[in-house]
Amino acid sequence: FIYDTGEGLVFSYGPQHPGTGHFRLIVRVLGDTVLDLEPDPGFVHRGEEKMCESKTWITNIPHLERPAILDSAGMLYPYVLAVEKLMGVEPPARAKYLRSLMAELNRIGSHFYYFALYGVFLGLPTPFLWCFGDREFVVDLVQFIGGQRITHSYFVPGGVRNDVPKKVPVKLVQHFRKWYSEATGRSPSESELTDDFQKYAMHVADFIDQRLDYYWDLILDNSIFVSRTVGVGRLSAEEAASLGAVGVTLRASSVKRDVRVDEPYDAYGEVKFDVPVRSEGDGYARAVVAFREMKESVKIIKQLVEGLPDGPVKLKQHPINLRVPAGEAFARAEAAHGEMAYYVRADRGDRPYRVRILAPSFRNLIVIPYTGRGKKLADIPVIYWSNNYWPVEWDR
Numbered sequence: 001f002i003y004d005t006g007e008g009l010v011f012s013y014g015p016q017h018p019g020t021g022h023f024r025l026i027v028r029v030l031g032d033t034v035l036d037l038e039p040d041p042g043f044v045h046r047g048e049e050k051m052c053e054s055k056t057w058i059t060n061i062p063h064l065e066r067p068a069i070l071d072s073a074g075m076l077y078p079y080v081l082a083v084e085k086l087m088g089v090e091p092p093a094r095a096k097y098l099r100s101l102m103a104e105l106n107r108i109g110s111h112f113y114y115f116a117l118y119g120v121f122l123g124l125p126t127p128f129l130w131c132f133g134d135r136e137f138v139v140d141l142v143q144f145i146g147g148q149r150i151t152h153s154y155f156v157p158g159g160v161r162n163d164v165p166k167k168v169p170v171k172l173v174q175h176f177r178k179w180y181s182e183a184t185g186r187s188p189s190e191s192e193l194t195d196d197f198q199k200y201a202m203h204v205a206d207f208i209d210q211r212l213d214y215y216w217d218l219i220l221d222n223s224i225f226v227s228r229t230v231g232v233g234r235l236s237a238e239e240a241a242s243l244g245a246v247g248v249t250l251r252a253s254s255v256k257r258d259v260r261v262d263e264p265y266d267a268y269g270e271v272k273f274d275v276p277v278r279s280e281g282d283g284y285a286r287a288v289v290a291f292r293e294m295k296e297s298v299k300i301i302k303q304l305v306e307g308l309p310d311g312p313v314k315l316k317q318h319p320i321n322l323r324v325p326a327g328e329a330f331a332r333a334e335a336a337h338g339e340m341a342y343y344v345r346a347d348r349g350d351r352p353y354r355v356r357i358l359a360p361s362f363r364n365l366i367v368i369p370y371t372g373r374g375k376k377l378a379d380i381p382v383i384y385w386s387n388n389y390w391p392v393e394w395d396r
Helices: 048-054 066-087 093-121 125-146 170-184 197-220 223-229 237-243 247-251 266-270 283-306 360-364 367-372 377-386 391-395
Strands: 002-004 009-013 024-030 033-040 327-335 338-346 354-358
Touching: 024 377, 033 367, 033 377, 048 354, 066 093, 066 327, 066 338, 066 391, 093 125, 093 197, 093 266, 093 283, 093 327, 093 377, 125 170, 125 197, 170 197, 197 223, 197 283, 223 283, 223 377, 237 247, 237 367, 247 283, 247 338, 247 360, 266 283, 283 377, 338 360, 360 391, 367 377
Parallel strands: none
Antiparallel strands: 002 009, 009 024, 024 033, 327 338, 338 354
């Protein structure tokens, strides 16, 4: 809809807009100046929290991944941690490493999607093609580890669903070798790149690391990208903290906060990495932070693969009707979009009494209208997407 208020125009940005997805912004403009932005979410509400009360602890796992399928590991991680707190168990060391490895692969895949859509929002189609092409190798590795490309259902209370197969399929190795050679100009030898999982995973990490160097020139050093994002949607450290922002939005405003460092869980206490921050707090700074996070994730993946311990990957095979002692637990993890948290209460045995989900997009949505007022209409795509907002995640 669009109508004249006597003081400008009011129109609907979404929910069928190709950029916003299933999300609407009610925009009031005077000329090309934005007077007000009113978020109108809820178009893909699924009732995740209520659904948890009618399903068992185990059968809740698949649907809890789906609000952000690009980072299904990050979405599920704190739920499993909370259930383990209620049960009073700790997963084996190998399971901890595999869970952290899967989470970092998901983070890279999600950030590839972030840059792909960022380019589309600014009229740059090449990043979309590059990001989705390179993301395939991350998804292939995820599928090899957990069996599924997108939503994995890989994490379970007490560990992971299955161990990593010892041998990588020959066709997968050959396909990767061909692409690696074309992209880098160097073909790894038969002894360097074999069907051994650890060698294959290390080469995938090296490949992504090398490719990311090209992304700096393609996107972050691109004059169009720079001119459209620098100074747009600026948020100070005080504003970001008071609004409750998380993820790249918070860290791009010079607030160094990351659950993996502040409250290490699983294998994160055993790896070394930096938490990237910027001080500008604008659309460009958020993109730089996301880029640096991908580089840090590569470092984490290499350490996890190299130090992957032997041993079991779960405490035991849990039945579908797993019963959990009465109590309540809170757990959080650093997902790709920011801090993801669950509050879980148990007093019904085989299913939760209450599950409360605090998603990062729920906390970052307020930043969009806050930073959008007074800006130009053409800046809305940058303000919207630079905050890594995911509509389905907010709606839950």
